[in-house]
Amino acid sequence: MSIRLDKPWRILDEGSVEALPGQLGVYQLADEAETILLIGYAGGHSLFGLRSELSSQLSARGEGSFLFRCEVTMQYMSRYQELLMLHLADHGELPRDNNDDVATLGRLSPA
Amino acid sequence: MDFEPDQEQRLIVETVRRFVQEEIAPLEGALDPDASELEAEDRARLVAKVKEMGFYGLDIPEEYGGPGIDIVTRTLMAIEMSQHRAGLYAPCYGVFGGAGLAQLYEADDAQKELYLYPTLRGEKRGFFGLTEPSGGSDPARAIRTTAVRQGDDWILNGEKTFISGADKADFGLIFARTDPTLGREGISCFLIDTDMPGFHVRRVIHTLRSSHYATEIEIKDLRVPAANVLGEVNGGFAIATDRVSRQRIPYAAGCIGLAIKAQEMAIDYVNVRETFGDVLATRQAIQWMIVDNETDIRTARYFVLAAADRANRGLSFRTEAAMAKLIGTEASARVVDRVMQIHGGYGMTKDLPLERWWRELRIRRVGEGPNEIQRLIIARNLIGRSLH
Numbered sequence: 001m002s003i004r005l006d007k008p009w010r011i012l013d014e015g016s017v018e019a020l021p022g023q024l025g026v027y028q029l030a031d032e033a034e035t036i037l038l039i040g041y042a043g044g045h046s047l048f049g050l051r052s053e054l055s056s057q058l059s060a061r062g063e064g065s066f067l068f069r070c071e072v073t074m075q076y077m078s079r080y081q082e083l084l085m086l087h088l089a090d091h092g093e094l095p096r097d098n099n100d101d102v103a104t105l106g107r108l109s110p111a
Numbered sequence: 112m113d114f115e116p117d118q119e120q121r122l123i124v125e126t127v128r129r130f131v132q133e134e135i136a137p138l139e140g141a142l143d144p145d146a147s148e149l150e151a152e153d154r155a156r157l158v159a160k161v162k163e164m165g166f167y168g169l170d171i172p173e174e175y176g177g178p179g180i181d182i183v184t185r186t187l188m189a190i191e192m193s194q195h196r197a198g199l200y201a202p203c204y205g206v207f208g209g210a211g212l213a214q215l216y217e218a219d220d221a222q223k224e225l226y227l228y229p230t231l232r233g234e235k236r237g238f239f240g241l242t243e244p245s246g247g248s249d250p251a252r253a254i255r256t257t258a259v260r261q262g263d264d265w266i267l268n269g270e271k272t273f274i275s276g277a278d279k280a281d282f283g284l285i286f287a288r289t290d291p292t293l294g295r296e297g298i299s300c301f302l303i304d305t306d307m308p309g310f311h312v313r314r315v316i317h318t319l320r321s322s323h324y325a326t327e328i329e330i331k332d333l334r335v336p337a338a339n340v341l342g343e344v345n346g347g348f349a350i351a352t353d354r355v356s357r358q359r360i361p362y363a364a365g366c367i368g369l370a371i372k373a374q375e376m377a378i379d380y381v382n383v384r385e386t387f388g389d390v391l392a393t394r395q396a397i398q399w400m401i402v403d404n405e406t407d408i409r410t411a412r413y414f415v416l417a418a419a420d421r422a423n424r425g426l427s428f429r430t431e432a433a434m435a436k437l438i439g440t441e442a443s444a445r446v447v448d449r450v451m452q453i454h455g456g457y458g459m460t461k462d463l464p465l466e467r468w469w470r471e472l473r474i475r476r477v478g479e480g481p482n483e484i485q486r487l488i489i490a491r492n493l494i495g496r497s498l499h
Binding site: 003073074075 | 322
């Protein structure tokens with residue numbers, strides 16, 4: 001099982017967001033060059049799960065210039081932390097728009 | 112024996128109960144339902160408050176600066192500290208402080224300087240590396256990680272799984288086979304630093320606990336100085352099992368806290384929720400669930416306090432601790448399950464803490480020695496035969 005979120009990227013627009021499930025899970029947001037800008041999650045307080053979260057991103061960032069991919073999971077908290085740790089292991093830093101404290105994250109060295 | 116708390120214990124219990132109700136529970140509304148950490152500012156404020164109360168570092172032995180709380184009082188506190196949403200695996204979000212790895216109290220002076228004291232000062236974190244893909248309940252046979260002597264060092268190779276906190280730790284205890292011809296007498300315990308070459312946390316293991324995960328470790332040609340053997344070479348098995356019985360008592364007590372809180376929720380709910388023209392409290396099916404809950408809670412509380420009482424009096428308590436763990440985890444899971452049933456659809460939602468408690472209590476029947484192992488311990492002590 002791949003521990004990375006390696007689903008195909010989708011364009012962040014109204015149509016793709018409306019089609020998202022209202023379930024809990026994690027997502028990645030990227031620019032057109034597929035550089036990950038943000039790792040986020042739809043947790044227990046999100047009104048319509050991933051759809052709400054990505055809808056907020058769409059409202060904040062505008063249509064057309066961003067990509068996203070997501071994963072439905074009830075283990076959204078540990079999966080979120082895992083994705084942050086993987087990004088840190090791969091790139092030496094967190095995505096540009098993540099404000100998480102690196103000191104509170106674990107260290108992974110995936111094979 | 113009724114195990115009624117004495118006056119001092121009652122005062123402590125009331126203080127902790129008030130702390131949970133007034134300081135911890137109100138913060139949870141703003142946190143994700145699966146969260147296990149407070150905002151840094153809240154945490155610092157509450158740690159300071161706990162220090163003022165004189166309860167910080169609850170599990171640190173008195174000679175190392177802990178508050179010197181006996182195990183019965185500690186058990187009563189554990190029952191109170193878990194009575195909130197994150198309470199089972201993050202009682203009071205850790206603001207009462209940790210004690211570090213209990214095994215470090217057996218370390219030599221140099222090892223204590225390097226690992227124990229920095230842990231007690233909050234400067235270092237450790238992990239406990241026993242379980243392997245081949246099993247965790249039978250370490251004498253399951254441990255396949257090897258340690259081979261090479262000059263002044265040992266070279267370790269192997270894998271560990273279901274290890275909590277290894278990714279955030281500065282050091283850890285790794286149990287490895289130092290004599291392949293022996294069973295439990297061929298295992299040693301090594302103190303390793305997580306920045307040593309050859310130590311790798313390969314992946315996160317996701318479980319029913321959304322915010323807590325376990326990890327999988329690979330150990331490849333990890334060179335450990337001989338001075339880092341904890342205790343005697345080939346004496347690791349005793350170190351692994353030494354404090355296990357004692358740890359099972361507060362482990363079971365935490366489960367009872369959830370059951371008590373769930374029962375309170377159920378009683379409140381059945382008195383206001385109406386069906387077919389009357390409140391649920393008037394229905395015999397509901398009344399029986401409430402009664403079964405109370406019986407489970409009181410039984411579990413009795414067994415947990417009985418084990419604590421024996422430990423406190425210096426009597427053998429291995430069987431009683433196994434019974435406490437067995438009954439505490441299973442009875443509490445039944446209570447929470449019934450309370451979910453009473454709440455109907457709402458019981459399944461993240462609006463209430465019940466679904467989180469239900470998931471996390473399921474883990475407790477496996478963690479800290481599966482309940483089948485507890486039954487084996489009790490059977491062995493009753494029948495007087497060794498396990499094979």
